[in-house]
Amino acid sequence: MPDWVDLLAEELRAPVELSSLTTARIMAAVRDDRARRLRRTRIWLTLATAAVIVMAIAGVVVVRTRLHMGMVVQFTLPVPAAHQVVVVGDFNHWDTHATPLRQTSSGTWRATVRLKPGAHVYSFVVDGNRWVTDPAAPLAPGSDFGPPNSLVTVAPGAT
């Protein structure tokens, strides 16, 4: 092998002397790169946290909705001669104005109410002063205030 090849190799292996300006630039570039990576990590962390928060809120909303999702219950009372029928119960806080029934052409009074899952007690009030239990439903256990109540069990909504 010629001597000039060894000389060239030795020359290439020799340490390179950089100017202080170049060294400073290189070190600054390394620091910038680290800072950029740190920023990127923080952004990803923030996005991940935001996603977790959004999912948590969505979870709370879904659970709430599922818990309150019941069934639409149709109340009917066959009293053709009545002038006014309302249904009152724990679902409308026993408000005698909240849920009036409408009379159908057959004379039956009817109303539909969405009830949350569970047991509900209710009664009909006919013509403003006559408390009538539902002939189609069982009586609720106990009668605290005189007229008894009827009982309906509502299943959870479809899932």
Place this chain on the structure above:
Amino acid sequence: MRYTGAIVLGLAGVLGHAVVPLRVDAQASDDRLRGAFDPPTYASLHAVLDSARAAGLPAEPLVDKALEGAAKHASSERIVAVVRDLSARLAGARDALGGYGTADELSAGTAALRAGIAPNTLADLRRLRHNEQVTIPLAVAAELVARGVRPDSASAQVLRLAAAGVRDVELAALPHSIASPSVASSVSPSVVGAGEEAASPTALNGPKARGVIPAGTTKQKP
């Protein structure tokens, strides 16, 4: 740090979303009571409600019971006594359910106990369904008794189905499969004889009940 601030705000939002409606509900309940009773009765009821809340019991069933009494024109003394009694029964249901329960669970538990279901049935249900609500099984047990089933038989049926992992929606159909002489006899003439509509309550758009009682056919609406 601004990211920490955002996270804290977000978590506060989640917490707020869960808690604020409860406070709104409590205020609405209080307003309803105030509107329905004279100041002395309201004060007496408020005291009972405060005691219940302090004991960790739900106030809503108590408010509803008071409003039922007002709607039926019961005397103030009677209403306060009944509400106080219900508060004690809610506490009894909570004890039977292992010391905890949602408002719906405690209400259903109270109704079940009042129907004659034994307290150990509530405890067994809680044990069988420790990760799920027991509102529907309790309500079903109470309704079975209301339809004429003996309390011990009702308990046994509900416990058997709960142990078998039967879902609430199917469990809720169980009472409609029980022929209740009092209900059936009062309903059948109007349905068959006079061609009336199916008597109420009829739940729309759900699975059909297997029973013989026309009123109980249920459908679910999403």
